[in-house]
Structure formats: C-alpha cells, structure tokens
Amino acid sequence: MDMTKIGFLSFGHWRDVPGSKVRSGREALVQAIDLAVGAEEAGVDGAYFRVHHFAPQQAAPFPLLSAIAARTSRIEIGTGVIDMRYENPLYMAEEAAAADLISGGRLQLGVSRGSPETALAGYQQFGYVPDASDENGGDMARAHTDVFRRAIAGEPMANANPQMTGAVxxxxxxxxxxxxxxxxxxxxxxxxxAEWTAEQGMNLMSSTLLTEDIGVPFDELQAEQIARFRTAWDDMGWERTPRVSVSRSIIPIIDDESRHYFGVRAQVEGQDQVGHLDGGLARFGRSYIGSPEDLVAELAADRAVRAADTVLVTVPNQLGVEFNVRLLAAVKDVFAEVDAAPVPA
Structure with a gap:
C-alpha cells in the first residue's frame, strides 16, 4: 500500500502546575511552532491543532498556522477541527486564504460542528445564535461552512460600491x-x-471517538464509516481522489521517560470504551502504548488505520517539544513497518 502520511494533533494545553513544561498561553504557542519545525525535520508529514474556546488550549488557529508556515517548507499545516458554530465564514475565508498563501498551499483545514465544550452554547457569546429548531447548532455550522467554501472558491459575496469601483x-x-x-x-x-461529507465533496476526518455504537470494535465501525464515505464519493462522480484521516493515541515506549509517564497506562488503556455523549451512546477508540514491535503488530491489525491515507497522532504537548519530537520520530518508524505489513482480510 501507499505510505501512510503521519501528522501530529495537538490540543495545545497549558497549565501552571508541577510537571507541566507548558505553563502559559505564550509557551503553548511558541512550543507549537517549535514542535512543527522539529516534526518536519523528523520527516513527519503534518502539524494539526484542535481548536477549543473558553479553555486554556489553542483557540485562534490562523496566526499559529501562519507562523508555522513561515518557519517550515514542507509539512502540512491544519486543524482538527474548527467548530464552525463560532466562525464568521467570510472573515475565516480571508484568514484561511492568507495562511494558505503564506504556506505555499500546505493548509489542510478540518472543520465540523464541533464537540461539547467547556462553555454552554459558547458560540452565542461570539454572536451566533441558531434557530430555535437547531438545538445544538449543527445546521448553523453547516450553513457557515457552505458560505465559507463558496467564499474561498471566489464566489461574489457583496455588492460593489459604484462610487468606489466605477461599476455595478x-x-x-x-x-x-x-x-x-x-x-x-x-x-x-x-x-x-461521513456519507454527507462525501456528498459535499469534502475530505473525511475521523477522530478517536464515534457518536454511535453498534457493538463492534471501534476500528471496524470506523472502517465501515470510511467505506461508506468512499462509496458515496464515487456515487457523486467527483473527479479528484479524496483524503481520509483517522486520529490515534500512539505512545511508543522507547526510553525511561516514556516508560515513566505511560508504562502503567499501557496496562489499562488498551481497550475501546463506550460512554454517553450528546445524549447518546459513543464509542471511544483505544490507546496504543507499548514497544515499537508490539505497536507495529497492533496498528497493522487496525482496519481503519489501514483504510486511511493519513493518521493524526495525538501528542501530550505538556511534556514539551523534545519529548514529542522523539515520540513522533518513533511513530514514523513504526508506520514504515505497518505500511509494509499485509492488510487484514
């Protein structure tokens, strides 16, 4: 199979507590830039950031992505994901285009309705209030996305002022x-x-949780999601080949430091979990923690990982840049062997 693209996904946490190497918002931003530079040097393919509001995490992606673009030359830069309930789609179109131009066309922008956040209906404080029938803002998020996509495609969005332009x-x-x-x-x-995503002509980004559960392992359910996406894409007759990413928590135990932080977790986080989210059942994917040799075998058997072209590795950013660059380099080596392994029947 083709080589899997490996990106990192950072939530950009910071907290002034013992053990944290990221104690302020400034440190979170500066270290995110340094991590992207180090990841590019290690051969990693993408630097992605989760966007959360009203929380000590990354919240304003475009200044960060533009700064990374100016410091790098090859690595993809992106988000996973921007909650479109919070966004002014025209202003976002301007910012996204600027970041993409600075990067030379490396922006990979993940958007969605978003997940439950620390603020109750925080998007309303940003000035965006959905219709009464739109309980969680999902319809509003899709409407914002539609306007955003039309704007970046160059569709007219405002009437010209003939006093300024000389024309109507x-x-x-x-x-x-x-x-x-x-x-x-x-x-x-x-x-x-996922089928709706294909119908819209967007790439598919699937995370470490699915907001449905039918009693099968997470990777099988996610692989079915990917298969349905690709079938719907083909049915639409789109000309280009779509991209598909999945997120995974992957920690190779490669030294005393990784063993210290994650050795115990390897014994308790190796199974899927089922819980409640947004009023329904949700299935959460397992963490992959262990020796590189064990991880090769386990990830080679993950049906969704093998079906995707891109894997976003969630990183413990509060452990600092050096630790995470080592982690990502080890993950990149693991996937070189996963790609060479037979695909599960």
Missing part, C-alpha cells in the same frame, strides 16, 4: 488561494455524516 456588480473576498477548496475536511462522528 458584486465582489468576492480577498485574497484567494487556488486549490484550497480541495483541502477542506469535515470531522464526521457517524457513518451517515
């Missing part, structure tokens, strides 16, 4: 970055949403 007509937003529209991903939590 309509205007797009500027700048525009050609090709960005093909690099928008939707974070889908169900099989049905």
């Amino acid at each position: 007509g309509s205007l797009p937003v500027f700048p525009r970055s050609d090709g960005l529209g093909d690099r928008i991903w939707w974070g889908a939590g169900t099989r049905a949403t």
Whole structure:
C-alpha cells in the first residue's frame, strides 16, 4: 500500500502546575511552532491543532498556522477541527486564504460542528445564535461552512460600491488561494455524516471517538464509516481522489521517560470504551502504548488505520517539544513497518 502520511494533533494545553513544561498561553504557542519545525525535520508529514474556546488550549488557529508556515517548507499545516458554530465564514475565508498563501498551499483545514465544550452554547457569546429548531447548532455550522467554501472558491459575496469601483456588480473576498477548496475536511462522528461529507465533496476526518455504537470494535465501525464515505464519493462522480484521516493515541515506549509517564497506562488503556455523549451512546477508540514491535503488530491489525491515507497522532504537548519530537520520530518508524505489513482480510 501507499505510505501512510503521519501528522501530529495537538490540543495545545497549558497549565501552571508541577510537571507541566507548558505553563502559559505564550509557551503553548511558541512550543507549537517549535514542535512543527522539529516534526518536519523528523520527516513527519503534518502539524494539526484542535481548536477549543473558553479553555486554556489553542483557540485562534490562523496566526499559529501562519507562523508555522513561515518557519517550515514542507509539512502540512491544519486543524482538527474548527467548530464552525463560532466562525464568521467570510472573515475565516480571508484568514484561511492568507495562511494558505503564506504556506505555499500546505493548509489542510478540518472543520465540523464541533464537540461539547467547556462553555454552554459558547458560540452565542461570539454572536451566533441558531434557530430555535437547531438545538445544538449543527445546521448553523453547516450553513457557515457552505458560505465559507463558496467564499474561498471566489464566489461574489457583496455588492460593489459604484462610487468606489466605477461599476455595478458584486465582489468576492480577498485574497484567494487556488486549490484550497480541495483541502477542506469535515470531522464526521457517524457513518451517515461521513456519507454527507462525501456528498459535499469534502475530505473525511475521523477522530478517536464515534457518536454511535453498534457493538463492534471501534476500528471496524470506523472502517465501515470510511467505506461508506468512499462509496458515496464515487456515487457523486467527483473527479479528484479524496483524503481520509483517522486520529490515534500512539505512545511508543522507547526510553525511561516514556516508560515513566505511560508504562502503567499501557496496562489499562488498551481497550475501546463506550460512554454517553450528546445524549447518546459513543464509542471511544483505544490507546496504543507499548514497544515499537508490539505497536507495529497492533496498528497493522487496525482496519481503519489501514483504510486511511493519513493518521493524526495525538501528542501530550505538556511534556514539551523534545519529548514529542522523539515520540513522533518513533511513530514514523513504526508506520514504515505497518505500511509494509499485509492488510487484514
């Protein structure tokens, strides 16, 4: 099979507590840039950031992604995901295009309705109030996404002022970055949403949880989600080949430090979990923690990992840049062997 692209996914946590190497918002941002630079040097393919509001985590992705773009030359930069309930789609279109132009076309932008956050309906404090029938803002998020995608495609979004332009007509937003529209991903939590994503012509981003459970292992349910996405994509007749990513918690035990922090967790986090989220059952994927040799065998048997072209590795960013660069380099080596292993029947 083709070589799997490996990216890291950071939530950008910071906290001024013992043991944390990221104690402030500034440190979280500066270390995120340094981690992306180190990851690129280690051969990693992508630097992705989760966006959360009203929490000590990364919240404003475009300044960060632009700074990373200016310090790197090859690595993809992206999000996983931006909650579109919070976004002004036209302002976001301007910022996304600017970041993509600075990077030379390396932006891979994951968007979605988002997940439950620390603030109750925090998007309303940003000025976005859904209709009464739109209980969790999902329809509003999709509407914002539609406007955003049309804006980055160059569609007119405002009437021209003839006193300023000398003509009557309509205007797009500027700048525009050609090709960005093909690099928008939707974070889908169900099989049905994955099919909708394909119908919209967006790439598929699937995380370490699915907001449905039918009693089968997480990787099998996620592999079915990916298969349905690709079938729906083919049915739509889109010309390009879509991208598919899955997220995984992967910790190779390679030294005393990784053993100290994660050795005990390896014994208790090796199974899927089922819980309640957004009023329904959800299935959470297992963590992969162990020796590189064990991880090769386990990940080679993960059906969704083998079905995806990109794996986003969630990183413990509070352990600092040096630790996470070593972790990512080890994961990259693990996947070189996973890619060479037979695909499960």
